[in-house]
Amino acid sequence: MVVEDSVDCEDGGKEMVPYEVDSIIFNLLKTWIDERLKMAMDCIDRAKEMETWNPKSKTEPYTQSSVEMLKLAEEAVGDFFEIPIGISDDLVQELADGLDSLFQDYISLVSLCISKQSYIPTLPPQTRCNKDSKFLKLWRKASHCRVRIEESHKGGSADDHHPRPSTSRGTQHLNICLNTLHHILSELHSLDKSLSQCPCQNPLPHNRYSSSRKHLSASHSYFDLARSSIQEASQHVSEVAAFCLIFLDSNTAFYDSLYVGNVTNARIRPALRNLKQNLTFLAAIVTDRTQPLAVQEVMKASFEAFLMILLVEGSTRIFLKLDHEMILEDFESLKRVFCSYGEGLVTKEVVDSEAEIVEVVVELMGQPTDQLVEDFSIAACEASGMGMIGTGQKLAMPPTTERWNRADANTILRVLC
Structure with a gap:
């Protein structure tokens, strides 16, 4: 101015x-x-x-x-x-x-x-084991004693109809x-x-x-x-929480118990009761808007645990060709837990999509050995860049990528083992 x-x-x-x-x-x-x-x-x-x-x-x-x-x-x-x-x-x-x-x-x-990998068990060496294995007989004796001791310290037995949720403070x-x-x-x-x-x-x-x-x-x-x-x-935290819940909190009821010894006497029902309790407890903690993501990640973690039980724990579990029908029935029960949980928290389409690879592996378990050997030879040759294997040729051991699928030589080899 x-x-x-x-x-x-x-x-x-x-x-x-x-x-x-x-x-x-x-x-x-x-x-x-x-x-x-x-x-x-x-x-x-x-x-x-x-x-x-x-x-x-x-x-x-x-x-x-x-x-x-x-x-x-x-x-x-x-x-x-x-x-x-x-x-x-x-x-x-x-x-x-x-x-x-x-x-x-x-x-x-x-x-x-920490990452979800911190909760995933270390993969043991691949072993070929059958029901007459001396190792298995010794392991069963030790396992029988260990399980009885664990049961005496648990809040409820595996067959308890009212199991308590096993969600840890960390989860x-x-x-x-x-x-x-x-x-x-x-x-x-x-x-x-x-x-x-x-x-x-x-x-x-x-x-x-x-x-x-x-x-x-x-x-x-x-x-x-x-x-x-x-x-x-949110994706990272929900994923880690889910793997913590399945591989740590629910370890005794699920990963350490399912199909141990033989399939017939170690079915999935006790693990499902525990899982339902944990999902109910999760719903009481997690807000409505976060529940769909949290439950979906729990589903993925449980499917991953189921796959690992089938493919990487052969030293404590013996699978027969005829078992695949019971295993498929158990997996259908596991799927139903998530299809029926809540009101559309996880859609059937999402459940079926995530379940596809598990169903492929169970299907492999129902195939005869000669068919698996042939499938393995073809997959291993394709992976190594070789043609069909001939006399005197040796296939290299296929690497474990943990990307399980029907065309993966390592997946087929683990089913064979």
Whole structure:
């Protein structure tokens, strides 16, 4: 205003330098944003040291630290728009970017758990064993004593009609982490809405082009990166929780017991009772929105355990050709648990798709030995780049990739063993 009024001065007002109001306001507000983001970052740092990964309450089944962090974020957004100064798109984006980065840090903390491989048993050496094996007879004597001791310490026997759920505290904590991720995801929508409803002015002149283009490209959501991180973290956490539940918590009822000794006397019914109890307990912990993913991963883990029982535990289990009908019947029962669980949590199409490879292996177990030998020779030759094996030629031992399938020489070889 002074410059405009000084046009009649001797120098036309050239000596008057305009005060950079926009720049000063931008820097002051940026400092304010940094201070509020630091408060939220301090909350995350405390979570790294003190968070117990227990639910805040029965009505809020997610972590205390996530509640505090989201509260600070909501207060920052609310207070930001209460500042009696015109807010630019640049500053809104500055605040949104800072919050997005904070959420990603917290999401990384929540998903910082071991991989599912940590729960999968080490594959033993491939062995050829039959029902008359001296090793098997010795193992059965030792196994009989071990099982009786284990039963005396369990809360209920394998045949108990009211087994207690075997979900460990570690699995429960992972499920709370899963709830927390989806809680953050649901709160991002309201934060996005608050930021989008800002009556922003034009971007500040000194940063007009770069910031305005960034804002326009992110106009549909300020938190795309956080959302993407949540999807990846949820998949990882639910997968680890499922493998922990099946291979650790349910180990005695499922992986260590099913078909041990012989198929006829070690069917799947006790394992299914245990699984149903654990699924019911899971539903009591995991929120409705997270249940489909959690249950689907439990299904995948249980199918993986079933496959490993058939293919890699030959030293403790003896399978006959006639067993494949009972095994297929047991697997159909396992599938029905997930098809009937909840109301469409896992669709029949998804169950059938995941079950396909197990059914292929069970089908192989019903084939005669000479057919398996022929199939193995063909698959091994194709894998090694050889033609049909001739006199004097030796096939190399096919590698164990754990990608079980009908055309995999190692899969066929394990069925033969």
